[in-house]
Amino acid sequence: MTPCSRLCLLALAAALAAAGGCASAAGGARGGSTVEYVAVAPEAAPAVVVARPVAEVARPEPAPAEPKREPRRPVVERPAEEPASAEVRGASHLARVAPALRARGLALYRRLEAEGIHVRFIFGYTPYTKRSRKGPGGWATWHQFGLAFDLNLVDRKGMGDAKKHFAEDAEIWARIGAVAQELGLVWGGSWRSSYDPFHFEWHPGDDAVINKQDLARFLRAAGKRGKDVEAVWRLYGDDTPPEM
Numbered sequence: 001m002t003p004c005s006r007l008c009l010l011a012l013a014a015a016l017a018a019a020g021g022c023a024s025a026a027g028g029a030r031g032g033s034t035v036e037y038v039a040v041a042p043e044a045a046p047a048v049v050v051a052r053p054v055a056e057v058a059r060p061e062p063a064p065a066e067p068k069r070e071p072r073r074p075v076v077e078r079p080a081e082e083p084a085s086a087e088v089r090g091a092s093h094l095a096r097v098a099p100a101l102r103a104r105g106l107a108l109y110r111r112l113e114a115e116g117i118h119v120r121f122i123f124g125y126t127p128y129t130k131r132s133r134k135g136p137g138g139w140a141t142w143h144q145f146g147l148a149f150d151l152n153l154v155d156r157k158g159m160g161d162a163k164k165h166f167a168e169d170a171e172i173w174a175r176i177g178a179v180a181q182e183l184g185l186v187w188g189g190s191w192r193s194s195y196d197p198f199h200f201e202w203h204p205g206d207d208a209v210i211n212k213q214d215l216a217r218f219l220r221a222a223g224k225r226g227k228d229v230e231a232v233w234r235l236y237g238d239d240t241p242p243e244m
């Protein structure tokens, strides 16, 4: 502190004391050698009040949005082989058919959905038994070797109901059959002798009738009781394009 400022401070302190202001002594009084006064402004500076716009103060913070909760779904046991697409109506019927047939079935379903034709798979594999070895005019059905599936229109309550409406639905069935045939499937709706538009098969290179020789060939591959259907599928290879 320069002498001048010290003097000035002393003068200020005296003035403050006279004015009834507040001054505090600090420092050397205790030591007795020097006395210093520290001046405090006589009038406390008014508290600074910053008025904020009402809106800014009053508006409450928007509450954070509640995270959406997924509705709980019942746990459903599904067969391990069911195709990933659980959205497909009746997809479980494709669980035990040849992968090449399943891929075509799913491709057919997707194409029909895109055209506004809604179907449901209603049948797939059924085990071969000697008693049941009667196909349409044959010795077995393709269903018994996992090489056929059936579907119906969702608007029809069952096959009986669909049959009642065959005339009315003829165009829709024809379209389904056309798409199926584009995918390399045999369509039962193309048979004149036994019109069966619900039915689709996959067995490239063979005609639709399983004759005695065909059955013998299948049972040689699948075993006498026809259990190893995958061995029958291998007879036809798998020409499924990857995009299917």
Ligand SMILES: [Zn+2]
Binding pocket: 123, 143, 148, 149, 150, 198, 199, 200
């Ligand atoms: Zn069928």
